Each structure stands twice: as C-alpha cells, then as structure tokens.
Amino acid sequence: MAARIASISGAEHTAMLGLGVYRPERIVTNEEVAGPIDSSDEWIRTRSGIRTRRFASPAETIISMSAAAARDAIDAAEIDPGTIDCVIVATSTWLLLTPAAAPQIATELGLKNVAAFDVSAGCAGFCHAVALASDLVKGGTARNALVIGVERLTDTINPKDRGTAFLFADGAGAVVIGPSDEPGIGPTVWGSDGTQHHAIRQDKDWMEFFREIDEHGLDAVRPYLAMEGTAVFRWAAHSLEQVCLDAIERAGLTPDDLDAMVPHQANGRIIEIMARVLKLPESCALANDIEETGNTSAASVPLAMEAMMRKGDAKPGGTALLIAFGAGLSYAAQVVQLPNWK
Incomplete structure (x- = not known):
C-alpha cells in the first residue's frame, strides 16, 4: 500500500488587507511628449484622456519603487512582515530574462527565505497575481502573500512612436493578501x-536584435513596445x-x-x-x-x-x-x- 501524502488547507476566505503605491516624482505634461510625435495636448487628451503622467528617474528602479509601495502596503495591513510567505511581482519591464525581480525585492524588504517570483501577463498581471495569491492563502501554502504591480514602461517605448509615446508611464502598487473572516476577494x-498576440507586443525578439547587431553594429535598432x-x-x-x-x-x-x-x-x-x-x-x-x-x-x-x-x-x-x-x-x-x- 502506497504511503499516504499529507495535505494542508488554509483560510476559508481571503481579502486585500493593505494597499501601498509609489508614484515617480517627475510629472510629465502632454506638451513635453507631443513634440517628438508631432502631436498636441488636445490630440492626446481627446484620444486617451491623459493630461499628465509620471516618468521614473534612473534612481527610481523596479526594485526601489516596488519596495516603497510594498512597505506602505504592509504598514496599512498591520501585519507582522514575518508572516509573509510569498512575493508575486507582476511586470513586463524587468529587462532581465533571469533572475526574476521578486527575490531581490523580497530581500530589499527584509523578507527571508520566502517564495518569490514574477508574473508576465501584461496589463492584466496584477489581477492575475491577486488570483494566485488568494488561492495560495486559501490552500495553506502561504499565510500572507505580497502582490506587486510595477512598471518602468519608459524603458521600453520609442519616444517618437505616435502610438505609444504619449500613453505609457511608470509606477508601482502593492497589496497584502491574507485570511479574512468574510469573503474579500471573489472568484476570478x-x-x-x-x-490577438500582435496587438500589444515587443516589436522584435532579442535573437533578431542580436543578429542585427552582428550585421549592422551600432546602427541596429533596439526592441521597443x-x-x-x-x-x-x-x-x-x-x-x-x-x-x-x-x-x-x-x-x-x-x-x-x-x-x-x-x-x-x-x-x-x-x-x-x-x-x-x-x-x-x-x-x-x-x-x-x-x-x-x-x-x-x-x-x-x-x-x-x-x-x-x-x-x-x-x-x-x-x-x-x-x-x-x-x-x-x-x-x-x-x-x-x-x-x-x-
């Protein structure tokens, strides 16, 4: 007879316990981004509703913005950080294929030996990560989970691209997800x-870019969103x-x-x-x-x-x-x- 494997279960219900955000200091107006795309404030507002956006400085990194948002989320949740067992980071702009950003963010926060990984689901990444975190807490795999959505989209856009340059910006937001007496997160x-993969994409893969470098040297054009x-x-x-x-x-x-x-x-x-x-x-x-x-x-x-x-x-x-x-x-x-x- 095969040995019986033990199972675990967690909280019956979960909720977002605390929220924190980080907005880069620099405010960028439509007039500033309009010039390179031969546009105007009126054109941008009419098509997108945007009046201003935030651009991160070199010092405002994926790691630093995430950590700042996460600290405020943990404070708002009023929990012991030592009860966080998992960090999930949703991002499309961590520009290293490996390692993921999440372990470094966890270390920056002083969280030791916690599971930490990134999720790549584009703009839907935060809601995907909320679903994962809620299920982890319900399943007993984590007591509390930290979810972070963070982007430095200004690293990925062509400032002369009329379709993207005025639209995308930078920032971070985080929530702590943990047990709740009542349902606080509904089914996802x-x-x-x-x-529709072509609708939002990186315009060339890295291998194509590397081949262009071999063929054209410094004239090769980097990938853009x-x-x-x-x-x-x-x-x-x-x-x-x-x-x-x-x-x-x-x-x-x-x-x-x-x-x-x-x-x-x-x-x-x-x-x-x-x-x-x-x-x-x-x-x-x-x-x-x-x-x-x-x-x-x-x-x-x-x-x-x-x-x-x-x-x-x-x-x-x-x-x-x-x-x-x-x-x-x-x-x-x-x-x-x-x-x-x-």
Whole structure:
C-alpha cells in the first residue's frame, strides 16, 4: 500500500488587507511628449484622456519603487512582515530574462527565505497575481502573500512612436493578501486570446536584435513596445463586458451592488464604454486615474484604487470590480473589498 501524502488547507476566505503605491516624482505634461510625435495636448487628451503622467528617474528602479509601495502596503495591513510567505511581482519591464525581480525585492524588504517570483501577463498581471495569491492563502501554502504591480514602461517605448509615446508611464502598487473572516476577494474570471498576440507586443525578439547587431553594429535598432491601438480598442469594447458580468455574477452580486469599478487605465474612452455597457448605478465610483497617471500596465489597477480612496470617491471596505486586460491578449477580473491604504 502506497504511503499516504499529507495535505494542508488554509483560510476559508481571503481579502486585500493593505494597499501601498509609489508614484515617480517627475510629472510629465502632454506638451513635453507631443513634440517628438508631432502631436498636441488636445490630440492626446481627446484620444486617451491623459493630461499628465509620471516618468521614473534612473534612481527610481523596479526594485526601489516596488519596495516603497510594498512597505506602505504592509504598514496599512498591520501585519507582522514575518508572516509573509510569498512575493508575486507582476511586470513586463524587468529587462532581465533571469533572475526574476521578486527575490531581490523580497530581500530589499527584509523578507527571508520566502517564495518569490514574477508574473508576465501584461496589463492584466496584477489581477492575475491577486488570483494566485488568494488561492495560495486559501490552500495553506502561504499565510500572507505580497502582490506587486510595477512598471518602468519608459524603458521600453520609442519616444517618437505616435502610438505609444504619449500613453505609457511608470509606477508601482502593492497589496497584502491574507485570511479574512468574510469573503474579500471573489472568484476570478480570466483568460486569453492568443490570436490577438500582435496587438500589444515587443516589436522584435532579442535573437533578431542580436543578429542585427552582428550585421549592422551600432546602427541596429533596439526592441521597443509596439501597439495596434485600434485592434486593442475593438477587442476590449467587444469582449470585456461579458468578462465583467461573469465576475460580478460569480461573486453572487449584481452591478447595482458595486460601490466602485477599477478598470485597467488603458484609455479614457475604453473606461467610459465599459461603464456605460455595464449600466453601473450613479452611486458607483469609476476610477479614472489615467488622466493624471497615464497607462502604467500592471501597476495601473492598484494605483487607480489608491487614487479613488485618496480623493474620497471610494472607501476601504467598499465593494469594487477590478478588471484588466493587455498583452497576450490576456484578461482577468474579480470583485473585491477595497483594502486599507497608506
């Protein structure tokens, strides 16, 4: 008879216990980015809703921004950092193939011998990581888990690319996920559509770049982030309504039960369309952090949560729908109780 392998179980329910963010110091106006793309403030605002964004300095790194956001999240959660057993970092702009950023961030935070890994799911990475962390705590693999969404997209964009230069920006957001007496994180609805992989992508792989260096030397052009804005817009407008409705239904709620909606800050027009098709009640606050922060990919959902609560549009404990989508194309949504923040 085979030996019996022991099993473990964790918390019945989970919640976001604390939220922290880091916004780079430098504020960049539309006028500053408009010149190289032969554009204007009006053109940028009309097409994206963006007025300003934050660009990181050389000193504001993936590691330092993540650690700053994480420290505030841990403080807001009011937990012993020693009870964090896992660090999950969602990012597309850690430009080393190996090692991952997460172990270095954990060490920077003084967390010893914890599991730490990165998640690459584009702009949907934070919501993917929330799902993973919640399941880890429910399964007993972690007592508490730290989730970080962080990007330095200015490292990856061509300042002369009319489709991306005005849109993307930098920042970090973090949440602590742990046990809760009541359900604080609903079931996640997630998926992908690989037929749309071309819509948001790195425009060449590294092997192609290395071959160009061999052939052309310093004239070789480095890889940049590329986006087919129309394809993304159409995909989001067509596909995301059902994802949102499914997440709300799986949480046992209706749109009328929502206090807030926090969509990925991809484009102001997409945000408006999503709110309209879901027929959200007037009492439901709608995150619109893109106006001041731009599109920060995996960092955008936690940054938008913080902005809503800082401005008084939503409060900790409120019921919010999180929805994000991006490169892959990948998407994820879940209903949560908004966390304490610092």
